[in-house]
Each structure stands twice: as structure tokens, then as C-alpha cells.
Amino acid sequence: MGITFRKETFRDDFTFKNSPEHIKRFPFPFHEDAYMYAVNIEPHVVGPKGSVLENLIDVDEHYVAEMQDRALVLAEDPLRCQSLPHMTLAGWDLLELLMEQQASGYPEHFTLTRDGDRWRWINRPLGIDDTFTFGDTSTLPYGPMEYITRQSQGDFCILDQRDGNLWMDAGMVTTQADWSLDFDIGMNFFEWHAPVPLAHEKGIFVRALKFLTNIQQGKPARRLNWTMTINPRLDTSPENYHKWGPDRTTVTPENVGDKVHLRVELQSFWRLPRSNGIVFPIRCYLIKMDELVTQPKWARRLHRVIRDLPDELATYKGLTRYRPTLVEWLSKLDDGSPTSPGFGPD
């Protein structure tokens, strides 16, 4: 029967919403009542039906609206999509991965037909039907990475692997939590993670890099990360800070439920076969507090996590200004009763 794609916006009038079925599949990121960094990486394998892990590349009811928002961002700022010259082969790797995953996960919406290097790609939700030669950039309207990531939810960083390090040498980044591809392009793993507090002392990045450089073909991995965003805005980039930064002063006890969103990133890591690079899709899921607290367990747990979050982390995640208001609002939904283990709602 397929997905019913919502008509909605992530800017101006902010009509974004999750349907009731989508609230239940939200990837709530806290498995216990407290949060601290950990190398929380696990194999990216298919999860339960109806969850965001039902397919390894998830397409949901926000697909069409997110692709429209991406096109708006790119029209204003083409540097959100960049690929250094040696990364074209990795772009083809990514195109193959995303076309195959979307076509096999959602055959009613996407079809890929391969005849040698003559490929036909049909994307019904966006009304695309293109035939092209795999490996020949002149047969596509954009470079291979830009072409396919204009049709795939989430940001994508393609990392070149060399000298025992990973290098941010290509990407499509329009739905980011306050970081900039244009700033980070060409940096290595330690350089682009330099601003993250606490984790360096714990040696987390050294271990994480060791793990990532050993990611094998056919064995992707994943982790969840989270922050909070005021209004359902996908594009919270440093470039547009003047648009979204001031939103954080607008939270009041009356509008918490509508304005404050938990923003969860499902990050996955895949070895690319031809280029030997790594692609790092960062898929952003948003949920407003009014929607989240429809699951009582999540309401109780989020209250405890935000209340007890170390100050450095609250600052890094940009919550400082509205944290007291949010904690006060959530506390009314926390009767102190225990929460069950695991991520899911009760």
C-alpha cells in the first residue's frame, strides 16, 4: 500500500508533524534514565517491522517534504553539497547503495533496473524516471552523489580512508545540528571532532576511529546521537544561525510542548566497495514534546535525562537557555515511578 507522504514545512509556518503511527516508531535514544557519552556503536542490522530499522535506509512519511526543503537550502547555498575531485568514484558507490536499498525496501515507490552499466531509476514520489550510464557523470543532471542525495533523506558525509585516518572529502549536508560541511571539508576525524567536550579525555575518538577504519563491506554499523531543536527546523546550520539561534529565547512554559523538539540522529557507517571510502549517513528524526509525551515512559525518562545532564553537555547541545523551563514542564509528567529497560515505549 505504500507510504502516505505528508505535505508539510520545516521553516516559516512549521507545519511538520508526526502521525500517531510515526510517534511510536520514533527512535528514542535513551535506554536508561541518564545519559553520558559512550562508544555506542552496534551492527547496523535490520530491526523489528514497523521500526525505523525495518530497512537499513529508512524512507518515511516526511520524505517528499524533506527533499523539497533540501532543494530550498541548496538553491540558497550550493556549498552545502561538495565533493573533492578524488571522490567521484565514491559518489558512484553511494548512488548504487542508496538506489539498491531504496528500491529493495520500498518497491512500490522506487525501481532500479540494471542492464550492465545502463541503469534506469524510477522515483515515483518525486516523479523521476532517468536512464543513465553508471560511471559516466555526463549522463546525469548532477554529480552522482548530489543526484542521489537530492533523493534520499538524511545528510551524507563521504569519508576517504588513508594514512590510518578518515577525511571529510565529500558530503551533502542540509539537515545538520550546527556544524558546517563547508568548514569541515578536507579535515580528518580528529580535526572535525575537536569541538566535542569530554569525549577526548575518555579516549573515545581514538577507539571510534580504530573501529570505523575497520568497518567491512557488507557489515555496516550504527549509533544514535541526539540534541534538541526549537521549532521543527531541519536546517540548523552555522550558516543560518541568525535564523534559528534566536528561537531559543522564545520558549515559554505555555509553548514548550509545541516548540521544543527532540532531535535524534541515526548515524550509520558503510564501507564503499570501489573507492574503499566510508559513507556516513546522518538521518535526522524530529519529534515535538507534545508528541513525545504521549508515551508516558518517554516523558518520565526524558525528564530525568535532561534534569541530570552534565552542564558541559547541556552547553554543547545548546540547551542551557531553555533547560529550566523544559525540566519544569516535563517534571509534571514524571510521577517518579520506574521506567522499564530499553528504548521502546511501554
Place this chain on the structure above:
Amino acid sequence: MSTGTTKLDVVVSDVVPVNDLVTRFHFRRRDGELLPTFSGGAHVVVEMRDGERTRLNPYSLMGSPLDTREYTISVRRDDVGRGGSLFMHRSVKPGMEMVVSYPVNLFSLDLRARKHLMLAGGIGITPFMAQTAQLAAEGGNFELHYTCRTASLGTYADVLRERYDRRVRLYHDDLDERIELDRLLSTQPLGTHLYVCGPAGMINWVRDRAASLGWPAETVHFEHFAAPQPGLPFDVTLAVSGKTIRVDEQQSLLEAIEAAGVDPPYLCRGGVCGQCETNVISSDGKFIHNDHWLSEEEHRSGKKIMPCVSRFEGQSLVLER
């Protein structure tokens, strides 16, 4: 966070003797599907079921990465090794069902290079077979210098000359032909990357000369698989799993650990990738370190061992496994 590779069920589709020492093996998927795409320089680990014994040896893929109907490897017979290459030469026949790992690349091309300068010695030619095929298809700029003992043992020298003509230079030991390495290394255009695969002596020589001539370390790439060496048998206690095992003369420590039902992560099985690094809890005896992963300081410390290639002689060894 254990990593390992996914396995592929394959059938031996052809066995082709190449010369007195080298035989080529072709594998296809048993289900008839295409094999996973790979990049030039990648290897697979071939599982060899030899009676009671299982050996897992890495071999470079030497076919074109553009053709994934089959994987091909070339195996040089080693009459004094632990028996993996002899098993391949004597026992592997067309039609046999085998298991190989997904491809892993620890000897990847640097795609930023303006030119790829490749130096091969002997059977070290195999990864360059795939890399040259990949580069030629993209119009890449490469040059290959290949040293072999004699013309008749110059595995694939004829094929390479035919494919790439003057981009391939051959050197025969029996004719006293030697690479003029210093001249070669000092006349390359800026942006050249250097790749070397061959015997340990050759790799060390090339790396030393390149460093002396001012090549940045980031531009010098080498594939340095050490085959596990046979040695005296020894006993090991695996503290975590509570087992005591014996490592036979012809067995590697890693193979003995696996035979006991414990599965440490691994990728290269040649002492370079670092995956199977194991902590030593206590020891009374002498380590025989053969890896290229641990630092000299770590070797001296007696606190770590790479069980894929290193051994032990002495009274007792307790590992955190």
C-alpha cells in the same frame, strides 16, 4: 565491537597452472549471483578445510574490480610453509565448494595521486593486477616496475606487457637486471604515490630509500603480509574462556584459539591490521613476535601479542581471551 567479515559460499570454477610455482584459482558464487564489488588491492581470506584442520589464508584479488562474476587469486607454492599453499595446489579442484570472506582492502590506492608508481617483487604482483585494471579503466596514470627471478617465473609479466605495454618495466634477477631505484624515485613528478608489494627485504629497501630521498610517509604504501611461521609447539591458557590449548608446530596461535571455539576478531591474518591484538596476562618464556602492528616497545613489554603470526617458547603463557 568485534569485527569480522561476512562469508561468501563459492565454488571453484577453474584451476589454472601459471608456471612452475604459481597456480590461479577462480571462484564463483554458488547461487549464481554476482560477487560483491571490490577495490584494487583488496584481499579475501580463503577457508581451507584440510581434514581435521582449518586454515584461513589471505590472498589478494587479482581480477578486474569491474568484473564481479568471479574472483581470482594466485597462489605461490611454498614447500616449507605451514601447508596452506600446498593444500591449494594439491587438493583444490574445479567444482569444489569453498568459503571465502568478503573483500577487505588494506592496500588501497590513494585516489588523490597524480601518478601511481608501483613496485612489485615476485608473487607481490597480484594486488597490482587489480589496481592496474581499475586505473586503466578510469584513464589513471600509473607505471609498474616488476622484478622476478627468471622470465619463466615472471607471473603475468606477459599479460601485463600486452595490456599496458611501456607502462610496465620488467627486471629479471637471472640476467642481473635491477631497478635503478634512486634514479626512479628522484625523477617522479610531484603528487606521485609509491606502492610496493613483495618480499620483506624489498619492501624495507624501497621504504628506506624513499624516506632518504624525502618522500613523505603518506605517499608510500606497502602490503606486508607476513605468513605465519611454523615453530615449536606450546601451551596457552585462555583466561576469559577458561581453556587451556596446545598450539601445534604447523598451527598459528590464532588458529589454535579458533579451534578451541573462541573467535577473536581478525581481518588480515598477516600481522598488519591489528584486529586480533591480544593482552598477555602473564608469561614465563620468550615471545617470537612476527607482526608489523605492535611497536618495538610493545614487543619488549611482553604485554601484547598478535596471535595471527606470533608465537611463544617457554613455560607458561596466559592470554586475555
